[in-house]
Amino acid sequence: MRYVFIINPRAGKRNPQKWFFPRIETFFAAHEIPYRVRVTEYAGHATEIVREEAAQGESIRVIAVGGDGTLREVACGAAGFPHVEVGLLPCGSGNDYLRSYGVKEDFLDPERLVGGQAYPVDMIESDYLPALNLCSVGIDSQVAMDMVRYKNLPLVSGSMAYNIALLKAFLGNIGVQMKVVVDGGKHVFSGRYLLAVAAVGGFYGGGYCASPASVVDDGLLDIVLVRVPKSRLQIPRLLEIYKRGEHIGHPKFQNLLTYVRGKNVVIESE
Secondary structure: OEEEEEEOOOOOOOOHHHHOHHHHHHHHHHOOOOEEEEEOOOOOHHHHHHHHHHOOOOOEEEEEEEOHHHHHHHHHHHOOOOOEEEEEEEOOOOOOHHHHOOOHHHHOOHHHHHHOOOOOOOOEOOOOOOEOOEEEEEHHHHHHHHHHHHOOOOOOOHHHHHHHHHHHHHOOOOOEEEEEEEHHHOEEEEEEEEEEEEEOOOEEOOOEEOOOOOOOOOOOEEEEEEEOOOOHHHHHHHHHHHHOOOOOOOHHHOOOEEEEEEOOEEEEEO
């Protein structure tokens, strides 16, 4: 098996090619395992690299060295190529997708990387780009955009950047008017929602457990909708429960939360 490491030098707060990857290179050289290193130069580059490598026709393992964004790009490139397997060396800000499988340390061991078995997982097709983890609309997606501004500040971790962006969103306009249609009309919901999530994986935002019952290979989306509460002062407590993944069935989410499963979701909003 040939390995291709795709490094995102902008992942996290330090270039993983400098602080982490030498350990991997030492292991692979000592065990005489063939590998190649490619470094991304722009958004979408990882997808292009994977397709170039896949076109050679041999069985390969492509390892994303970065965060969730790098992993998604690599997975997009591998989709449709059964001879390409995807792995991860988590060096990003959140590293949320892997939380559905274990902890970060499990993925930093080169021996486990080489010895691990591959199996198929689901992806989400969307009007924009395929997603490996989840798609969201509302306060959480606003936070995801804003956190990029904060994560490179001194002493600010990925989860801290998320919380700063969350505070900014909390102080702004709350909620989006949406109509949500699941599986062609089997379920239809409308109202002003704090957030709407369609998930394959369970976690995002530096550890928020949006969809605790998600299964990454069952062919279904877990759809979580949370209406805007009567008072924004309720939101911090609701988000604490939401982060722990205790919101489904929780009394404080009564009349606020909708949870269904399906294969197709259409969201219309302002």
